[in-house]
Amino acid sequence: TGYCWCVTPQGKLLHNTSVRHARPKCNRRGKMRRGSGLIGLRNQKPKKECGRIERSNFINNLIRSFTVEFNRTSEVPKNATELELEKQAVSWKFGTLDKDSNKTLSRDEYRELRKLVRKVVKPKKCARSFSRFCDSDRDTYISLQEWTKCLERRTIKRPRGNKKKNPDGELGVLQGSVPLLSSDTAEFGAERSDRKEEPEVNDCLSDRKSVLEEQSNLESYVPECAPDGRYQKIQCYKSTGYCWCVHEDTGKPIPGTSVKDLNPKCDAVQPPSRPMKGCPENRKNAFLKDLMEFLSQTMEEQKLSGSDKGLLLIDQHPLNEQIAAWNFHALDTNKNKMLERKEWKTFRTMISTHKKLRRCGKKLPRYCDVNHDRRISMTEWLNCLNAHKSSSGKYGRC
Known part of the structure; x- marks a missing residue:
């Protein structure tokens, strides 16, 4: 799955330290961002899942859109290769969104981009989970490292003999001329004001399927799911023998519940009683x-x-x-x-x-x-x- 995390000298999982496609800073635990979890890409309907090939097409199309926009609005180096140009475009786009220049995109900063991406870039079934896929540690912020890692050009390996083109045109963007993905684009102004942002749906079943499709190592962590699509209370990394409790809706680990070669007592981790305003x-x-x-x-x-x-x-x-x-x-x-x-x-x-x-x-x-x-x-x-x-x-x- 690409996840790494910190452990104690005894091998016990340290909460809020898991990161994807990067090395966690185990000696700086106090500065780790909240909300880390072993969660992957999710979608709501099985028939519209964003698989590995679809996701690669989507990322490549999005990079293409950024590159075209970069060429139109910036001075491009004459001798730059295509790969160098794409990397510059991805970095440039991050800078235009990062209004407070803190090298981190908040939800407010990438909200408009997310809306435009869902209207323009194909496959549309991958556009809905774009921000969740890039936010690998699930803290609702996208760091520059997460952004550049997420927006790397994918090499698409199709099954042998499958030369049939996708009828939905998934290898291209929605329009023949690639539109600018900027919040002030005039052609989207009318729709943006009165259209609500759809919530993203957590689905363990889609998460599990995505992990099984992508993993090359059979010892990787695979989430266990309940029949209703939520996460099982107990999750285990079978190759290490560690098990821990998670929040059933999100799959995020509950701190202090990790044990080795045992099942944690997740039913004992009950939320405290809260007062109900207006009802003693x-x-x-x-x-x-x-x-x-x-x-x-x-x-x-x-x-x-x-x-x-x-x-x-x-x-x-x-x-x-x-x-x-x-x-x-x-x-x-x-x-x-x-x-x-x-x-x-x-x-x-x-x-x-x-x-x-x-x-x-x-x-x-x-x-x-x-x-x-x-x-x-x-x-x-x-x-x-x-x-x-x-x-x-x-x-x-x-």
Whole structure:
């Protein structure tokens, strides 16, 4: 996978030290950026995955766009080779985006580029995950080192006998003349103002497939996935014997959980109880109990009516977790593994006529949204409902 990280003299993984295609600075742990994780490229729909060949085509097309723009707007050295020119163009583009000249691109600095890339550069299925692919340590910032490593020209090796051209034109950009990928390009001004940026979706299954396709060493780390596409709580690097706990939505390691030749006790790593604004602790506990009963009743009614097709229960999980997960999937109408604001309206309508649930129920979305991104992940949902607590009884698989 190209990842390296620091360990203790005993071989124990040090959190927040993993980097991709570079050597970690193990003697400067305090200065490492937050958010490192063993995560690769992700996509939402299997049929539209960005594989190795597609990604190479995308990077080459993007470099071509930068080079054309560089030629139009800068003085180009006369004797520069094509490879030298491309490297200069990539470096130049980084400089135009780096407004504060700190050799790091923040999300605000590359947001407009990301929007334009998704409209212009092919294959489009790779454009959606462009910023995530370049941000190898997942800290939402793209350093100059990450940028130059990400935007290196790829050599495309196709299977023998496959001379068929891609019907979607993936070997070229969208238009015959390569457009300028700058935020002030006039032809995109009208669309940019009223078009919302789509959220990127975390998907362990796509991540795992991408790693398996690219790895040349069978001893590389391969993520383990749950049936719903999230990461398994326990991840292991089998060739070293180390296992650790991760956040199920992102796959990022949980500090202090790494052990060797043992399975870490990830269920013991529970988030602390948080206050719900406008709903005191005793009332909150009663509300969550009543809500779980309401969700259980809703699930049973849907099962009896036969309108729960495709909503499966994982019978080895605690009953409360099964109930909460079933309702999450029922509310997640666009199947992006996130409850968004439109989907919360359905939930609010459900509980608006229930006297016991109405008051605290209005506060639930903000309470569940721990990272304040206006979306509720499965893990946030299960945690805020206390669904991980043990409960008696099991449901069979639907």
